[in-house]
Amino acid sequence: MTTARRFCPKCGAQVTFRIPEGDNRERATCDSCQHIDYDNPRIITGTLPRYDGKILLCKRNIEPRLGYWTLPAGFMENQESTKEGAIRETLEECGSKVLCQQLYSMISIPQINQVHMIYLADLENADFHPTPESSEVQLFSLEDIPWEQLSFASVRQTLQHFVEDSKQGHYPLHEDTLYLNNLMTLP
Amino acid sequence: MTTARRFCPKCGAQVTFRIPEGDNRERATCDSCQHIDYDNPRIITGTLPRYDGKILLCKRNIEPRLGYWTLPAGFMENQESTKEGAIRETLEECGSKVLCQQLYSMISIPQINQVHMIYLADLENADFHPTPESSEVQLFSLEDIPWEQLSFASVRQTLQHFVEDSKQGHYPLHEDTLYLNNLMTLP
Numbered sequence: 001m002t003t004a005r006r007f008c009p010k011c012g013a014q015v016t017f018r019i020p021e022g023d024n025r026e027r028a029t030c031d032s033c034q035h036i037d038y039d040n041p042r043i044i045t046g047t048l049p050r051y052d053g054k055i056l057l058c059k060r061n062i063e064p065r066l067g068y069w070t071l072p073a074g075f076m077e078n079q080e081s082t083k084e085g086a087i088r089e090t091l092e093e094c095g096s097k098v099l100c101q102q103l104y105s106m107i108s109i110p111q112i113n114q115v116h117m118i119y120l121a122d123l124e125n126a127d128f129h130p131t132p133e134s135s136e137v138q139l140f141s142l143e144d145i146p147w148e149q150l151s152f153a154s155v156r157q158t159l160q161h162f163v164e165d166s167k168q169g170h171y172p173l174h175e176d177t178l179y180l181n182n183l184m185t186l187p
Numbered sequence: 188m189t190t191a192r193r194f195c196p197k198c199g200a201q202v203t204f205r206i207p208e209g210d211n212r213e214r215a216t217c218d219s220c221q222h223i224d225y226d227n228p229r230i231i232t233g234t235l236p237r238y239d240g241k242i243l244l245c246k247r248n249i250e251p252r253l254g255y256w257t258l259p260a261g262f263m264e265n266q267e268s269t270k271e272g273a274i275r276e277t278l279e280e281c282g283s284k285v286l287c288q289q290l291y292s293m294i295s296i297p298q299i300n301q302v303h304m305i306y307l308a309d310l311e312n313a314d315f316h317p318t319p320e321s322s323e324v325q326l327f328s329l330e331d332i333p334w335e336q337l338s339f340a341s342v343r344q345t346l347q348h349f350v351e352d353s354k355q356g357h358y359p360l361h362e363d364t365l366y367l368n369n370l371m372t373l374p
Binding site: 012075108 | 193195202209228266293
Protein backbone atom coordinates (compact mmCIF):
# COMPACT_ATOMS: atom_id res chain seq x y z
CA MET A 1 0.00 0.00 0.00
CA THR A 2 2.76 2.40 0.92
CA THR A 3 4.52 1.75 -2.35
CA ALA A 4 1.39 2.27 -4.40
CA ARG A 5 0.68 5.86 -3.33
CA ARG A 6 3.75 7.96 -3.88
CA PHE A 7 2.41 11.28 -5.20
CA CYS A 8 -0.17 13.79 -4.02
CA PRO A 9 -3.34 13.52 -6.14
CA LYS A 10 -4.05 17.23 -5.58
CA CYS A 11 -0.71 18.87 -6.41
CA GLY A 12 1.54 16.09 -7.76
CA ALA A 13 4.31 16.50 -5.17
CA GLN A 14 5.83 13.41 -3.58
CA VAL A 15 4.04 12.31 -0.42
CA THR A 16 5.63 11.08 2.79
CA PHE A 17 4.08 8.50 5.08
CA ARG A 18 3.79 9.87 8.59
CA ILE A 19 1.28 10.28 11.39
CA PRO A 20 -0.56 13.60 10.95
CA GLU A 21 -1.16 15.77 14.02
CA GLY A 22 -4.14 14.50 16.00
CA ASP A 23 -4.08 11.15 14.20
CA ASN A 24 -2.65 7.82 15.32
CA ARG A 25 -1.57 6.07 12.12
CA GLU A 26 0.56 6.75 9.10
CA ARG A 27 -1.06 8.46 6.11
CA ALA A 28 0.20 9.60 2.75
CA THR A 29 0.71 13.28 3.54
CA CYS A 30 1.79 16.08 1.24
CA ASP A 31 4.28 18.56 2.65
CA SER A 32 3.70 20.81 -0.33
CA CYS A 33 -0.09 21.40 -0.18
CA GLN A 34 -0.83 19.70 3.20
CA HIS A 35 -3.31 17.28 1.62
CA ILE A 36 -3.74 13.96 3.43
CA ASP A 37 -4.53 11.10 1.06
CA TYR A 38 -6.62 8.72 3.16
CA ASP A 39 -6.99 5.13 2.06
CA ASN A 40 -10.06 3.34 3.45
CA PRO A 41 -11.94 0.07 2.92
CA ARG A 42 -14.28 -0.27 -0.04
CA ILE A 43 -17.78 -1.69 -0.20
CA ILE A 44 -18.84 -4.48 -2.54
CA THR A 45 -22.62 -4.44 -2.88
CA GLY A 46 -24.88 -6.93 -4.61
CA THR A 47 -27.84 -9.28 -4.39
CA LEU A 48 -28.88 -12.86 -3.93
CA PRO A 49 -31.71 -12.94 -6.52
CA ARG A 50 -34.52 -15.46 -5.99
CA TYR A 51 -37.09 -16.68 -8.46
CA ASP A 52 -39.53 -19.56 -8.26
CA GLY A 53 -37.63 -21.31 -5.45
CA LYS A 54 -34.31 -20.97 -7.26
CA ILE A 55 -31.42 -18.55 -7.08
CA LEU A 56 -29.63 -16.75 -9.87
CA LEU A 57 -25.88 -17.01 -10.39
CA CYS A 58 -23.61 -15.41 -12.98
CA LYS A 59 -20.57 -17.03 -14.60
CA ARG A 60 -17.81 -14.44 -14.52
CA ASN A 61 -16.65 -13.19 -17.90
CA ILE A 62 -13.89 -11.06 -16.37
CA GLU A 63 -10.88 -11.60 -14.17
CA PRO A 64 -10.37 -12.40 -11.37
CA ARG A 65 -11.97 -15.84 -11.25
CA LEU A 66 -13.09 -15.83 -14.86
CA GLY A 67 -15.40 -18.77 -15.55
CA TYR A 68 -16.51 -19.23 -11.94
CA TRP A 69 -20.05 -18.68 -10.65
CA THR A 70 -20.82 -15.66 -8.55
CA LEU A 71 -23.60 -13.51 -7.13
CA PRO A 72 -24.16 -10.25 -9.01
CA ALA A 73 -22.15 -7.66 -7.05
CA GLY A 74 -19.51 -5.00 -7.48
CA PHE A 75 -17.94 -1.87 -6.06
CA MET A 76 -20.37 0.62 -4.57
CA GLU A 77 -20.08 3.92 -6.43
CA ASN A 78 -20.20 7.50 -5.19
CA GLN A 79 -23.59 9.23 -5.12
CA GLU A 80 -25.62 6.09 -4.44
CA SER A 81 -26.94 4.11 -1.47
CA THR A 82 -25.81 0.57 -0.73
CA LYS A 83 -29.18 -0.73 -1.95
CA GLU A 84 -29.14 1.37 -5.12
CA GLY A 85 -25.69 0.00 -5.83
CA ALA A 86 -26.88 -3.57 -5.33
CA ILE A 87 -29.74 -3.05 -7.79
CA ARG A 88 -27.43 -1.35 -10.32
CA GLU A 89 -24.84 -4.12 -10.14
CA THR A 90 -27.51 -6.79 -10.63
CA LEU A 91 -28.80 -5.02 -13.72
CA GLU A 92 -25.27 -4.63 -15.11
CA GLU A 93 -24.22 -8.22 -14.51
CA CYS A 94 -27.27 -10.16 -15.61
CA GLY A 95 -29.78 -7.69 -17.08
CA SER A 96 -32.29 -8.32 -14.29
CA LYS A 97 -34.46 -5.89 -12.42
CA VAL A 98 -34.78 -6.98 -8.82
CA LEU A 99 -36.94 -6.03 -5.91
CA CYS A 100 -34.32 -5.57 -3.21
CA GLN A 101 -35.29 -6.79 0.26
CA GLN A 102 -33.26 -6.56 3.46
CA LEU A 103 -29.52 -6.72 3.93
CA TYR A 104 -28.75 -10.40 4.38
CA SER A 105 -25.00 -10.97 4.47
CA MET A 106 -22.28 -8.52 5.48
CA ILE A 107 -18.73 -9.81 5.34
CA SER A 108 -15.61 -7.90 6.30
CA ILE A 109 -12.39 -9.07 4.64
CA PRO A 110 -9.65 -7.10 6.43
CA GLN A 111 -6.81 -8.55 4.33
CA ILE A 112 -8.09 -6.78 1.24
CA ASN A 113 -9.86 -3.84 2.88
CA GLN A 114 -13.32 -4.75 1.64
CA VAL A 115 -16.79 -5.09 3.11
CA HIS A 116 -19.18 -7.25 1.10
CA MET A 117 -22.91 -6.58 1.41
CA ILE A 118 -25.43 -8.92 -0.15
CA TYR A 119 -29.15 -8.14 -0.18
CA LEU A 120 -31.89 -10.72 -0.50
CA ALA A 121 -33.76 -9.84 -3.67
CA ASP A 122 -36.57 -11.12 -5.86
CA LEU A 123 -36.51 -11.17 -9.63
CA GLU A 124 -39.53 -9.39 -11.07
CA ASN A 125 -39.63 -12.00 -13.85
CA ALA A 126 -37.38 -14.58 -15.49
CA ASP A 127 -35.75 -11.90 -17.61
CA PHE A 128 -31.96 -12.29 -17.47
CA HIS A 129 -29.22 -12.75 -20.01
CA PRO A 130 -25.45 -12.80 -20.52
CA THR A 131 -23.68 -9.44 -20.35
CA PRO A 132 -20.13 -8.20 -20.91
CA GLU A 133 -19.46 -9.20 -17.29
CA SER A 134 -21.23 -12.59 -17.31
CA SER A 135 -20.79 -15.27 -19.95
CA GLU A 136 -23.75 -17.26 -18.58
CA VAL A 137 -26.62 -16.43 -16.25
CA GLN A 138 -28.64 -19.26 -14.80
CA LEU A 139 -31.18 -20.19 -12.13
CA PHE A 140 -30.06 -22.94 -9.76
CA SER A 141 -32.12 -24.96 -7.32
CA LEU A 142 -30.45 -25.13 -3.91
CA GLU A 143 -29.56 -28.78 -4.52
CA ASP A 144 -27.68 -27.84 -7.68
CA ILE A 145 -25.51 -24.96 -6.44
CA PRO A 146 -22.07 -25.48 -8.08
CA TRP A 147 -20.11 -25.39 -4.80
CA GLU A 148 -16.84 -26.36 -6.44
CA GLN A 149 -17.16 -23.71 -9.09
CA LEU A 150 -17.94 -20.66 -6.96
CA SER A 151 -15.87 -17.52 -7.49
CA PHE A 152 -15.15 -16.21 -4.01
CA ALA A 153 -15.18 -17.28 -0.37
CA SER A 154 -17.69 -14.52 0.42
CA VAL A 155 -20.10 -15.95 -2.15
CA ARG A 156 -19.73 -19.42 -0.67
CA GLN A 157 -20.26 -18.11 2.86
CA THR A 158 -23.43 -16.24 1.86
CA LEU A 159 -24.87 -19.21 -0.01
CA GLN A 160 -24.14 -21.53 2.91
CA HIS A 161 -26.16 -19.21 5.17
CA PHE A 162 -28.96 -19.11 2.62
CA VAL A 163 -29.24 -22.88 2.23
CA GLU A 164 -29.29 -23.28 5.99
CA ASP A 165 -31.85 -20.51 6.54
CA SER A 166 -34.09 -21.86 3.79
CA LYS A 167 -34.82 -24.90 5.96
CA GLN A 168 -36.52 -22.60 8.49
CA GLY A 169 -37.76 -19.95 6.07
CA HIS A 170 -36.15 -17.30 8.30
CA TYR A 171 -33.45 -15.01 6.90
CA PRO A 172 -31.73 -12.86 9.55
CA LEU A 173 -28.74 -10.66 8.82
CA HIS A 174 -25.46 -12.58 8.99
CA GLU A 175 -22.25 -10.77 9.86
CA ASP A 176 -18.94 -12.46 9.22
CA THR A 177 -15.27 -11.63 9.07
CA LEU A 178 -13.23 -13.73 6.67
CA TYR A 179 -9.53 -14.42 7.13
CA LEU A 180 -8.28 -16.46 4.23
CA ASN A 181 -5.14 -18.34 3.43
CA ASN A 182 -5.84 -18.59 -0.22
CA LEU A 183 -5.88 -15.11 -1.68
CA MET A 184 -6.86 -16.59 -5.05
CA THR A 185 -10.36 -17.16 -3.76
CA LEU A 186 -10.80 -13.56 -2.71
CA PRO A 187 -11.76 -10.51 -4.05
CA MET B 188 -14.41 15.64 -6.90
CA THR B 189 -12.93 16.02 -10.34
CA THR B 190 -11.00 19.10 -9.26
CA ALA B 191 -9.59 17.41 -6.18
CA ARG B 192 -7.77 14.57 -7.94
CA ARG B 193 -5.48 15.96 -10.62
CA PHE B 194 -2.35 13.83 -10.39
CA CYS B 195 -1.62 10.10 -10.45
CA PRO B 196 -0.77 8.85 -6.93
CA LYS B 197 1.45 6.14 -8.41
CA CYS B 198 3.62 8.08 -10.89
CA GLY B 199 2.79 11.77 -10.37
CA ALA B 200 1.67 12.46 -13.97
CA GLN B 201 -1.47 14.49 -14.58
CA VAL B 202 -4.61 12.37 -14.79
CA THR B 203 -7.47 12.77 -17.22
CA PHE B 204 -11.08 12.01 -16.41
CA ARG B 205 -12.47 9.55 -18.93
CA ILE B 206 -14.36 6.26 -19.09
CA PRO B 207 -11.89 3.35 -19.04
CA GLU B 208 -12.45 0.45 -21.43
CA GLY B 209 -15.09 -1.91 -20.06
CA ASP B 210 -16.30 0.67 -17.56
CA ASN B 211 -19.30 3.00 -17.73
CA ARG B 212 -18.29 6.08 -15.78
CA GLU B 213 -15.49 8.61 -15.70
CA ARG B 214 -12.45 7.83 -13.57
CA ALA B 215 -9.18 9.61 -12.91
CA THR B 216 -6.97 7.69 -15.34
CA CYS B 217 -3.25 8.03 -15.91
CA ASP B 218 -2.07 7.94 -19.51
CA SER B 219 1.50 7.63 -18.32
CA CYS B 220 1.36 4.50 -16.12
CA GLN B 221 -2.24 3.36 -16.90
CA HIS B 222 -3.26 3.53 -13.23
CA ILE B 223 -6.95 4.16 -12.58
CA ASP B 224 -7.51 6.11 -9.38
CA TYR B 225 -10.94 4.92 -8.18
CA ASP B 226 -12.88 7.02 -5.71
CA ASN B 227 -15.51 5.12 -3.70
CA PRO B 228 -17.76 5.69 -0.68
CA ARG B 229 -16.30 5.46 2.78
CA ILE B 230 -17.65 3.74 5.88
CA ILE B 231 -18.23 5.46 9.20
CA THR B 232 -18.45 2.83 11.93
CA GLY B 233 -19.40 3.26 15.58
CA THR B 234 -21.60 2.25 18.46
CA LEU B 235 -24.66 3.18 20.46
CA PRO B 236 -23.33 2.29 23.92
CA ARG B 237 -25.85 1.36 26.61
CA TYR B 238 -25.41 1.19 30.37
CA ASP B 239 -27.94 0.85 33.14
CA GLY B 240 -30.87 1.94 30.96
CA LYS B 241 -29.00 4.97 29.63
CA ILE B 242 -26.99 5.71 26.51
CA LEU B 243 -23.56 7.27 26.18
CA LEU B 244 -22.95 10.37 24.09
CA CYS B 245 -19.75 12.32 23.41
CA LYS B 246 -19.46 16.08 23.04
CA ARG B 247 -17.29 16.71 20.00
CA ASN B 248 -13.96 18.35 20.68
CA ILE B 249 -13.10 18.57 16.97
CA GLU B 250 -14.60 20.10 13.87
CA PRO B 251 -16.98 19.65 12.22
CA ARG B 252 -19.79 20.27 14.71
CA LEU B 253 -17.47 21.02 17.62
CA GLY B 254 -19.45 21.20 20.86
CA TYR B 255 -22.35 19.04 19.66
CA TRP B 256 -23.26 15.63 21.05
CA THR B 257 -22.57 12.53 19.00
CA LEU B 258 -22.32 8.77 19.09
CA PRO B 259 -18.74 7.45 19.16
CA ALA B 260 -17.93 6.70 15.51
CA GLY B 261 -15.38 7.41 12.82
CA PHE B 262 -13.88 6.28 9.55
CA MET B 263 -13.36 2.55 9.22
CA GLU B 264 -9.66 1.82 8.69
CA ASN B 265 -7.91 -0.69 6.47
CA GLN B 266 -7.12 -4.10 7.96
CA GLU B 267 -10.11 -4.24 10.30
CA SER B 268 -13.72 -5.44 10.26
CA THR B 269 -16.66 -3.06 10.61
CA LYS B 270 -17.20 -4.30 14.16
CA GLU B 271 -13.54 -4.01 15.12
CA GLY B 272 -13.62 -0.45 13.80
CA ALA B 273 -16.70 0.35 15.88
CA ILE B 274 -15.02 -0.95 19.04
CA ARG B 275 -11.80 0.94 18.27
CA GLU B 276 -13.61 4.22 17.62
CA THR B 277 -15.55 3.89 20.87
CA LEU B 278 -12.35 3.37 22.82
CA GLU B 279 -10.69 6.34 21.08
CA GLU B 280 -13.58 8.74 21.59
CA CYS B 281 -14.62 8.01 25.17
CA GLY B 282 -12.14 5.52 26.63
CA SER B 283 -14.80 2.83 26.94
CA LYS B 284 -14.55 -0.86 26.23
CA VAL B 285 -17.82 -2.08 24.78
CA LEU B 286 -19.35 -5.43 24.07
CA CYS B 287 -20.51 -4.93 20.50
CA GLN B 288 -23.85 -6.52 19.62
CA GLN B 289 -25.59 -6.56 16.25
CA LEU B 290 -25.56 -3.95 13.51
CA TYR B 291 -28.45 -1.64 14.35
CA SER B 292 -28.47 1.35 11.99
CA MET B 293 -27.02 1.59 8.49
CA ILE B 294 -27.43 4.92 6.75
CA SER B 295 -26.28 5.76 3.23
CA ILE B 296 -25.63 9.45 2.57
CA PRO B 297 -25.06 9.65 -1.20
CA GLN B 298 -24.33 13.39 -1.22
CA ILE B 299 -21.12 12.88 0.72
CA ASN B 300 -20.31 9.31 -0.37
CA GLN B 301 -20.57 7.81 3.09
CA VAL B 302 -22.24 4.81 4.71
CA HIS B 303 -22.74 5.08 8.46
CA MET B 304 -22.94 1.87 10.50
CA ILE B 305 -23.90 1.97 14.15
CA TYR B 306 -23.79 -1.15 16.33
CA LEU B 307 -25.79 -1.65 19.50
CA ALA B 308 -23.25 -2.08 22.26
CA ASP B 309 -23.06 -2.50 26.01
CA LEU B 310 -20.53 -0.79 28.24
CA GLU B 311 -18.65 -3.29 30.36
CA ASN B 312 -18.69 -0.78 33.23
CA ALA B 313 -19.19 2.95 33.81
CA ASP B 314 -15.60 3.63 32.82
CA PHE B 315 -15.50 6.54 30.36
CA HIS B 316 -13.77 9.90 30.23
CA PRO B 317 -13.00 12.89 28.01
CA THR B 318 -10.47 12.31 25.25
CA PRO B 319 -8.74 14.49 22.65
CA GLU B 320 -11.82 13.93 20.47
CA SER B 321 -14.50 14.44 23.16
CA SER B 322 -14.61 17.34 25.60
CA GLU B 323 -17.34 15.63 27.65
CA VAL B 324 -18.67 12.08 27.83
CA GLN B 325 -21.97 11.48 29.56
CA LEU B 326 -24.74 8.94 30.08
CA PHE B 327 -28.21 10.18 29.11
CA SER B 328 -31.58 8.67 29.94
CA LEU B 329 -33.79 8.49 26.85
CA GLU B 330 -35.93 11.34 28.19
CA ASP B 331 -32.89 13.61 28.41
CA ILE B 332 -31.34 13.14 24.97
CA PRO B 333 -30.20 16.61 23.84
CA TRP B 334 -32.09 16.56 20.52
CA GLU B 335 -31.29 20.19 19.72
CA GLN B 336 -27.60 19.70 20.35
CA LEU B 337 -26.92 16.59 18.29
CA SER B 338 -24.03 16.66 15.84
CA PHE B 339 -25.34 14.99 12.71
CA ALA B 340 -28.56 13.93 11.02
CA SER B 341 -27.41 10.31 11.04
CA VAL B 342 -27.02 10.42 14.82
CA ARG B 343 -30.50 11.90 15.21
CA GLN B 344 -31.99 9.27 12.89
CA THR B 345 -30.35 6.42 14.80
CA LEU B 346 -31.43 7.74 18.20
CA GLN B 347 -35.00 8.22 16.96
CA HIS B 348 -35.08 4.55 15.96
CA PHE B 349 -33.64 3.57 19.32
CA VAL B 350 -36.15 5.53 21.39
CA GLU B 351 -39.00 4.06 19.35
CA ASP B 352 -37.65 0.49 19.54
CA SER B 353 -37.06 0.78 23.28
CA LYS B 354 -40.83 0.91 23.79
CA GLN B 355 -41.06 -2.63 22.41
CA GLY B 356 -37.67 -3.89 23.54
CA HIS B 357 -37.03 -5.10 19.99
CA TYR B 358 -34.09 -3.72 18.01
CA PRO B 359 -34.10 -4.78 14.35
CA LEU B 360 -31.62 -3.44 11.79
CA HIS B 361 -32.74 -0.11 10.33
CA GLU B 362 -31.62 0.89 6.85
CA ASP B 363 -32.00 4.47 5.73
CA THR B 364 -30.83 6.78 2.98
CA LEU B 365 -30.49 10.42 3.97
CA TYR B 366 -30.85 13.28 1.49
CA LEU B 367 -30.24 16.54 3.30
CA ASN B 368 -30.68 20.18 2.46
CA ASN B 369 -28.49 21.39 5.24
CA LEU B 370 -24.99 20.18 4.58
CA MET B 371 -23.90 21.68 7.91
CA THR B 372 -25.62 18.84 9.70
CA LEU B 373 -23.69 16.22 7.75
CA PRO B 374 -22.28 13.64 7.92
